Amino acid sequence: MDGLSFTYEGGIVIELYDVADMRLLLFFLLGLIFGSFFNVVGLRVPQKESIIYPPSHCPKCAAQLKPRDLIPLLSYFINRGKCRVCAASISPIYPVMEAVTGILFTGVYFLYGFSWETLMALLFVSLLVIVTVSDLAYRLIPDKVVFPFWGLFLVLRFFIHPNETYVAHLIGMALGFILFYLIAVVSRGGMGGGDIKLFAVVGLYLGYPLLLLTILLSTLLGTFYGILVMIFKGAGRKTEVPFGPFIALGSILAMFRGYAIIEWYWHLF
Template identity: 50%
Template sequence: MVDWLFIGYLFIFGLTFGSFFNVVGLRVPAGESIVAPRSHCTTCERDLSTRELIPVFSYLFQKGKCRGCGTKISPLYPFVELATGLSFSGAYMLLGWSYELIVALLLISLLAIIYVSDIRYMLIPDKILLFFTPLFLLLRLTAAPLDPWWSSLVGAAVGFGLLLLIAVISRGGMGGGDIKLFAVLGLILGWHDVLLAFFFSCLYGTIIAGIGMAAGKVKRKKPIPFGPFIVLGALTAYFYGNSLVQWYIGLFL
């Protein structure tokens, strides 16, 4: 039986943390504190009231504008909040209550912060990766191991090595943040699924960039952040990797 009450709690929990992930993703790469100063309008510098900090709903009630100066608020804020809330609750629906759910919630949290950071600065901060890596390592070696347990360690090596090789061959086609992120993803996913995550990241990037160029929104030879595509690819591989592999193999049997 689906526990809709707990799903609702996780959704609200995700909305709230999604708001915090926006702050982390915007401030950490800029070398700012995530504690002070208080959340404020970046245009008029006015501190935001409690009613202006309600995830998603404040954006809707204010019609996407600052109450003080009328400046448009980036839709990035409510998007990350809503996506985090839906992802938290969706993870429980797919995994149920288990130690693996903790891995999933941490993965979603990491990817939400990286999404914000890479969209705004085209940067994946080492501080964020260094914070999450020990948590994933501890879980994979104790409460939520992969089968076999060493798949996490091999996955980290494969993720790092693959991206490093591509960066060397392409002479900078992959950033250092992408390389280190795939090492962390390999730790979480194992070597099979980290390869799948890379495949889907490239696939999503090719499709979305192609659509963007066709629409005139993306210019040729202009760099675009790869982080958002890694986020999509990693989540696809994590939640649906085994099912997709089995489906693909079934096509030939």
């Protein structure tokens, strides 16, 4: 049997889902739950708060959230984006990042099925979601988040590298670090230390061919967004746009479609 089906009295058989669909759903739900946790990590770690204590509470009135307020994605809509106690607005970042994590986890399963690279990719998108939350909230990419993933990838990539050699991953790490370290020196602080370290980890994870594509994509997307902000908000050149979310976006594009994009690009000429 490759799925769950219900037979009604009239003999009508309804296939609810097959096994593949069920796994997709499983990865999506897993992503929602982890996404909800990544919001907490991304918001608390830069504040030097524990990620387990105190339990989730309204940032405005400190009312402790009840189980029904903690259902990923759904609670936000059930409570209409407001705290049930003090009616303070809850940031839409929460449900958005939960949904994004759900979609990314599902995408990882689509891409790699059940393999060791699946584990690597789940870790990688987890890192990207957490640093995006931190960077959006505080303009900060915390070392305490980046370093553990850096160490983990350094070890795991030695054993798990289906697309590139381990050396290509190490070159990616070195390139990511050196390139952006130089940019930081030349631009005198135009590039944050967190961005440099994140690019090193991205290079380590993706290997240098996809790192170069990631740099191109995230810079293009970041610049495009910066121009839009200037047009619509009339902001001056000093307006700081957090770069972390664009590094994350570029990395995701490179991870999912990178080799296809590179091939498409070569065939243009």
